[in-house]
Amino acid sequence: MIGRLDGPHGDIQQVDARQRADLILAEARAQLSSRLWQAALGTGDDGAAVAGTGGAGSEFSLDSLIAMFSGGLDARGAAPAMASPQPSQPPIAYGDGGRDMASARRRDGDGDGRRDDGDAGEVGGLGPNARYRATLQSAAARTGIPAAALAAIVNAESARDNDGRWLEYSRNPRSSAAGLGQFLAGTWQGETERPGTWLNTVARANGWLDAAGKVRDDARSALLALRYDGDASINAIADYARSNIDQLEKRGLRVGEGAEAIAEIAYLGHHLGLGDAARFLRNGGLDPDRARLLLNAQVGTARASERIAAAGDASSAHRAWLLDYVGRNLRPDRFQVLESKS
Numbered sequence: 001m002i003g004r005l006d007g008p009h010g011d012i013q014q015v016d017a018r019q020r021a022d023l024i025l026a027e028a029r030a031q032l033s034s035r036l037w038q039a040a041l042g043t044g045d046d047g048a049a050v051a052g053t054g055g056a057g058s059e060f061s062l063d064s065l066i067a068m069f070s071g072g073l074d075a076r077g078a079a080p081a082m083a084s085p086q087p088s089q090p091p092i093a094y095g096d097g098g099r100d101m102a103s104a105r106r107r108d109g110d111g112d113g114r115r116d117d118g119d120a121g122e123v124g125g126l127g128p129n130a131r132y133r134a135t136l137q138s139a140a141a142r143t144g145i146p147a148a149a150l151a152a153i154v155n156a157e158s159a160r161d162n163d164g165r166w167l168e169y170s171r172n173p174r175s176s177a178a179g180l181g182q183f184l185a186g187t188w189q190g191e192t193e194r195p196g197t198w199l200n201t202v203a204r205a206n207g208w209l210d211a212a213g214k215v216r217d218d219a220r221s222a223l224l225a226l227r228y229d230g231d232a233s234i235n236a237i238a239d240y241a242r243s244n245i246d247q248l249e250k251r252g253l254r255v256g257e258g259a260e261a262i263a264e265i266a267y268l269g270h271h272l273g274l275g276d277a278a279r280f281l282r283n284g285g286l287d288p289d290r291a292r293l294l295l296n297a298q299v300g301t302a303r304a305s306e307r308i309a310a311a312g313d314a315s316s317a318h319r320a321w322l323l324d325y326v327g328r329n330l331r332p333d334r335f336q337v338l339e340s341k342s
Contacts, residue, residue, distance in 0.1 A: 244269030
């Protein structure tokens with residue numbers, strides 16, 4: 001497993017020389033391409049970037065990353081030992097109804113019509129990722145997002161080793177998305193500055209916020225480095241999912257019950273961003289220009305053109321691709337724990 005950050009969350013010096021070189025190279029490539037991709041993809045409404053984990057703002061510098069590997073950041077940028085935030089609110093109950101993506105996949109001939117019948121507070125099937133069980137269950141209890149749904153989102157977002165192990169140091173070569181949740185700097189910082197989140201609690205405990213509640217410039221590198229900590233990423237995924245679901249419900253889009261329905265809506269917000277997620281759910285797809293742009297970004301221009309030609313229009317092609325991707329990759333049932341048998 002790739003090593004983890006200094007402090008109570010692990011030892012970054014466990015990363016071997018090749019892994020360090022790969023991560024630094026990925027950082028260099030990401031910084032080179034990030035602005036081009038942001039300009040090409042544009043932003044959704046509410047200021048959200050095209051991908052829900054996207055946002056404006058530069059990454060922490062290559063110098064910071066190299067320094068982190070060679071013995072830690074200096075005193076101004078180092079990540080101090082972090083106090084674990086306590087749950088701030090009880091789990092939140094969900095109502096019935098809402099647009100069901102699983103039903104949509106079944107109408108389109110995709111998916112297997114599986115049901116979620118397990119205990120939403122427990123998580124299993126983690127295999128080599130069992131080390132995250134306690135974090136997943138704690139984040140679930142704090143936010144009301146089922147642990148199996150959180151595990152499914154991580155499994156769909158993060159890079160994996162040959163044995164299925166989630167790679168905390170995974171990077172997207174076409175953007176600055178990083179870590180198990182593939183968060184970009186803008187969203188990560190935004191979640192840190194949003195009161196009540198796990199990241200906000202950590203930042204306040206470590207003095208990373210100024211009097212106005214904004215991330216201090218000299219703490220930004222340490223904050224962004226936390227994306228490479230698996231426990232921090234899982235807690236941020238849970239808070240971001242909770243926020244997206246709440247905002248979608250305020251727009252009149254109700255979420256169904258069960259880990260599958262919740263995972264799908266949460267992932268849609270994570271993947272598309274709040275604005276596009278709301279439009280996709282309300283209209284059954286995005287407008288043709290937007291759909292073509294996103295499909296190009298996901299599969300490349302040539303393959304996108306082939307899919308659009310086969311489907312007849314860009315909206316249908318993007319919808320089919322997204323529902324298929326969710327159906328194949330977002331599988332909370334794999335992490336569901338049935339009621340224990342005594």
